[in-house]
Amino acid sequence: MKEVVRRYGLGATVLMVTLTAFWVLALIVLPYLFLVDASFRPFLPADQVGGPNDHYTLQNYLTLLNPNATKDFLFLSIPIHLYVFFQTVALSCLVTMITLALGYPLAYILAKVVNRRSVATLFLILLIPLWISELLRSFAWYIILAYQGPLNALLGLFGAGPIRWISGYNGVIIGLVYTYFLFMLFPVYGSLSTLDTNQIEAAEDMGARWWQIHRRVIIPHAKPGIASGCVMVFMMCAGALFVPKLLASPSSRWFTEVIMQWFFEGLDWNTGSAYAFVLLLVCTIFVSLVIRIFKVNLADIAR
Amino acid sequence: MSEGVELSDVSVNFGSFRAVNNVSVSIKSGEFFSFLGPSGCGKTTILRTVSGFIAPSAGVVSIGGQDMAGIGPNRRPTALIFQNLALFPLMSVWENIAFGLEVRGAPKAARRAKAEELLRLVDLPGAADKAIAQLSGGQKQRVAIARALAVEPKVMLLDEPLSALDLKLRQHMRTELRAIQKRTNITFIYITHDQGEALAMSDRIGVMSQGKLQQVDTPKNIYENPANGFVASFVGENNVFKGKLEDVQAGVGTFLAYGGEVLRARVGPGVKAYSEAKLYVRPERVTLSPLGATPRRGANSAAVKITSVAFEGNFISVNASDNRGRRYTVQVPNDASVWVPPLDAEARLEFDPDKATVLQDELAVRDSEQGENTRGRQSFALEFAQ
Numbered sequence: 001m002k003e004v005v006r007r008y009g010l011g012a013t014v015l016m017v018t019l020t021a022f023w024v025l026a027l028i029v030l031p032y033l034f035l036v037d038a039s040f041r042p043f044l045p046a047d048q049v050g051g052p053n054d055h056y057t058l059q060n061y062l063t064l065l066n067p068n069a070t071k072d073f074l075f076l077s078i079p080i081h082l083y084v085f086f087q088t089v090a091l092s093c094l095v096t097m098i099t100l101a102l103g104y105p106l107a108y109i110l111a112k113v114v115n116r117r118s119v120a121t122l123f124l125i126l127l128i129p130l131w132i133s134e135l136l137r138s139f140a141w142y143i144i145l146a147y148q149g150p151l152n153a154l155l156g157l158f159g160a161g162p163i164r165w166i167s168g169y170n171g172v173i174i175g176l177v178y179t180y181f182l183f184m185l186f187p188v189y190g191s192l193s194t195l196d197t198n199q200i201e202a203a204e205d206m207g208a209r210w211w212q213i214h215r216r217v218i219i220p221h222a223k224p225g226i227a228s229g230c231v232m233v234f235m236m237c238a239g240a241l242f243v244p245k246l247l248a249s250p251s252s253r254w255f256t257e258v259i260m261q262w263f264f265e266g267l268d269w270n271t272g273s274a275y276a277f278v279l280l281l282v283c284t285i286f287v288s289l290v291i292r293i294f295k296v297n298l299a300d301i302a303r
Numbered sequence: 304m305s306e307g308v309e310l311s312d313v314s315v316n317f318g319s320f321r322a323v324n325n326v327s328v329s330i331k332s333g334e335f336f337s338f339l340g341p342s343g344c345g346k347t348t349i350l351r352t353v354s355g356f357i358a359p360s361a362g363v364v365s366i367g368g369q370d371m372a373g374i375g376p377n378r379r380p381t382a383l384i385f386q387n388l389a390l391f392p393l394m395s396v397w398e399n400i401a402f403g404l405e406v407r408g409a410p411k412a413a414r415r416a417k418a419e420e421l422l423r424l425v426d427l428p429g430a431a432d433k434a435i436a437q438l439s440g441g442q443k444q445r446v447a448i449a450r451a452l453a454v455e456p457k458v459m460l461l462d463e464p465l466s467a468l469d470l471k472l473r474q475h476m477r478t479e480l481r482a483i484q485k486r487t488n489i490t491f492i493y494i495t496h497d498q499g500e501a502l503a504m505s506d507r508i509g510v511m512s513q514g515k516l517q518q519v520d521t522p523k524n525i526y527e528n529p530a531n532g533f534v535a536s537f538v539g540e541n542n543v544f545k546g547k548l549e550d551v552q553a554g555v556g557t558f559l560a561y562g563g564e565v566l567r568a569r570v571g572p573g574v575k576a577y578s579e580a581k582l583y584v585r586p587e588r589v590t591l592s593p594l595g596a597t598p599r600r601g602a603n604s605a606a607v608k609i610t611s612v613a614f615e616g617n618f619i620s621v622n623a624s625d626n627r628g629r630r631y632t633v634q635v636p637n638d639a640s641v642w643v644p645p646l647d648a649e650a651r652l653e654f655d656p657d658k659a660t661v662l663q664d665e666l667a668v669r670d671s672e673q674g675e676n677t678r679g680r681q682s683f684a685l686e687f688a689q
Contacts (some may be wrong), residue, residue: 198389205354205376205383205456206403216402220393 039274043266060274061275068152078154081275084251088255089282091169092237095176096184098227099233102177103184107225110185111192114202126182131162134179138246141175142166145247171247171255184229192218227294231287238283255279305490306367306380306457307332308353313362322348324514325362330492330507332367335484337493337501340511341537346494347386349511350460351628353492354383366458375561382451383460387467390435396422396446397431403454421449425483441472450484458490465500477503498538502526510534530572532662535583542589542631544582548661550577556661558582562627566603567661580661587634588658591621592642592649602653607631609644619643623652 005013040056048054069080078086110119129137144151145165156160165171195218204211217225244254259279262272291297308330315323316481323345332337332340338346351357352614353364354527357377364371366380376383382403390399398405400421401414409417414430422428425445430438438446444464451459464689465473475617481504484491501508502522509519510533518530529535536543545561548570556570566582574580590599591607610630621637621644635643644650 140326196387196389198385199391200386201356201376201391202383202385203391203402203406205356206406206450207377208402208406209377212406216394216405217391 001294019160019257035269035276038270039277041270043268043270060229060271061278063271064275065280082256084258085278086252086256087169087252088279091173092176092234093250095173095180095229095235095237098173098177099181099184100188100230103181103188103213103229104222104226107185107188107192107222108214111189111195126185135242138175138242141171141243142246145171146176166247167249168250169252171249172244172252175243175247176237176240179240182235183232183236187225187228187232188222188268189225191222195221223294224296227290227296231290235283237278238286305332305488307334308320308490309363309365309368310349310353311363311365313352313359313364315345315352315357315361322514324331326511326514326516327362328509328516328519330490332490332532333488335481335491335493335504335506337412337495337505337508339495339498339501339508339538341496344511346511347462347516350383350492350494354381354460355379375573380457381460382453382454382456382458384447384460384462384464386464386518388447388464390447390450394435394437394513395431396427396433396435399435399446400449400453401438401644421452424452424486425449426479433470435544440468441476441478441591442474444468445479452483452487452489456489458492458576459484461491461493463495463497466495466497473500480504481585482625495654500501502538510537512537527570529660529662532581532583535660535662540586540632541583542586542646544629545582545664546582548574548576548578548580553657558661562625562629564603564605564640566659567601567656568603568661569657571660571662573663574661579664581664582659582661584654584659585616587633587636589631589633589652589654591623591633591635591644591652593644594649594651596651598651599653599655602655603659604631604653605631607650607652609646609648609650612644612646623650 002012004016008016040058041054041058042057042059044051044053064081065079066081067079070077071080071083072078073083110122112246114122144148147162147164147166148153151165154161155163165174199217199221200213203217208216239256240254241256241260244252245257248254255275256279259272259275262268262275266272310326310328310330314321314322326345326349328336338349340346348357352359353366353371353375355371357380358372371379391402394402397415397418397605400418401409402418404414419428419431421444422430427442427445427446427449430442430446435443435446445540447464465476465480468476477500493501493504502525505522507519508522508525510517510525512533515643518525518534520528520530525534525538529538535541544558544560544562544564544566546566547557549559549565550556551570554569555567556574556576558566558568560566560582568584569580591609594606605625607625609621609623611620611622613620614637616637616639621633621635622645623631623633625631633652635641
């Protein structure tokens with residue numbers, strides 16, 4: 001701290017510290033504390049807030065397990081919100097795996113196969129869609145995937161289809177893979193591009209086949225990037241709102257939609273925040289699992 | 304077991320750039336062969352062609368009599384040691400060494416045993432479980448050698464592996480490498496721009512310049528009988544006289560230097576009488592004596608003034624110049640019986656005709672090459688026109 005004061009002077013230091021503290025406290029910690037508090041209090045009419053009924057309770061969290069509204073899944077009858085929650089987590093995992101399966105080969109090609117001079121152009125082509133808002137891109141997919149939309153028209157030319165793309169969660173998976181693909185590609189590309197090409201050649205020279213080189217040399221090197229990409233894509237999928245809203249069939253909902261409903265349709269911030277914290281908890285568990293599985297540091301992922 | 308390597312008329316083009324130009328050389332089984340040349344001369348390209356990372360644009364690479372065309376680096380009986388070694392930083396020392404066995408499906412115990420054995424061979428026992436980052440430069444070197452030996456290659460290819468080491472270690476590793484080569488009796492193909500390395504280690508050296516093999520011979524012959532001006536000036540130091548070869552009698556040529564001196568020297572290959580050439584004489588083949596002393600019979604001589612005297616330890620490096628402004632470098636052995644001239648002294652510089660060589664000028668060699676190229680282009684244009 002003394003060093004900072006010496007370098008920037010007292011005034012600038014105080015300003016920097018105050019602004020940072022304001023940012024962290026007023027914009028992050030306080031809102032969260034408010035929501036944590038709210039999540040443990042019952043949803044009451046305005047005149048009863050602070051009254052005798054306003055006491056701490058776990059009721060909001062237990063709403064998730066409400067047995068009155070259930071959905072049959074295999075042989076089980078699962079509370080509907082819990083079902084949506086598991087669907088969201090499982091499908092986010094699936095989308096993460098699909099983006100990895102598509103992103104790793106492409107990242108490898110960009111980092112090690114393609115001529116260095118054309119990489120910039122290729123990245124530009126990949127980045128251009130990001131200039132358009134997520135909402136508009138989701139709408140675009142809504143049109144593309146429509147039953148009488150261009151994709152089915154194209155398939156019709158080859159005598160295939162039409163396929164009902166937006167049924168169940170299919171449209172959501174396609175949309176999420178498309179929307180968050182680059183968040184997998186970039187970190188994986190970043191770690192692959194630091195790999196010394198000589199190591200690949202050395203492995204090949206010693207008789208390794210291509211899959212052995214990937215398994216023993218390239219993937220271990222790319223692990224921090226893969227972990228970081230997985231964490232990012234999973235979190236963004238689990239927290240996605242527009243894509244599932246537009247591309248899911250009406251009966252297939254995403255957990256964020258349920259949270260949003262509590263907040264803005266039910267005006268029940270208490271239950272909404274309880275649901276939101278359950279999602280946050282699962283995301284935290286996912287990150288720590290990834291750290292455990294890939295044996296990387298938190299710092300590697302944040303990079 | 305080792306195998307010989309044969310390059311016949313190998314050329315490698317990168318776009319319009321010809322990195323390797325019509326190289327033919329036969330490397331014998333069990334030989335330590337060095338490609339020596341300045342950076343960008345195509346020597347690394349040759350190595351990568353032998354290891355299979357580059358396919359020759361023309362010509363044939365064969366190992367042990369077998370044509371290697373279409374055989375990838377992972378199926379060639381070669382092992383390459385990279386300039387930066389390319390050890391796998393995420394694997395331990397023994398996993399690095401055993402990698403080649405691992406990908407061949409050898410069981411773990413056998414891999415470990417082989418790695419331990421090779422670590423003893425490269426004089427690094429007990430390092431098996433260390434991480435690569437824990438090793439020093441010289442130790443990494445040894446691990447890289449062990450890793451290459453683990454796949455029992457018939458031919459070992461080394462791409463300037465010592466260039467990152469400091470001088471003392473480099474000299475130590477030279478003898479070490481040579482010893483390992485003798486012990487394993489594997490054919491070694493060594494790439495270097497360091498003439499000292501090439502001279503000290505090799506059975507034979509191929510000197511390269513601009514993609515062409517200039518001379519292939521033993522280190523002694525490369526040094527004593529360079530084939531042309533490039534080889535003479537790249538390997539070791541020289542005093543150079545520009546001039547014309549006047550005529551040749553019994554292998555000894557009369558050379559007319561552009562300063563007007565008439566000198567006598569051996570005549571190298573390809574130098575025509577009455578053509579421009581250069582006379583080369585090594586600094587250690589030149590002697591200095593006081594002006595008053597009796598001149599040696601038959602020796603070339605010049606009166607010079609000493610411009611600097613530097614003590615180098617095993618010899619004394621003396622610079623001198625004559626009244627025409629020509630500069631000379633002389634290495635005077637550090638020996639009490641030899642006269643060391645004081646600074647600014649007048650002295651007689653002498654060298655015997657059999658110690659000096661008249662060679663085709665380096666530029667002349669290049670010009671004639673370019674001539675060939677233009678001719679090639681013209682004939683191509685002609686064919687095209689027809």
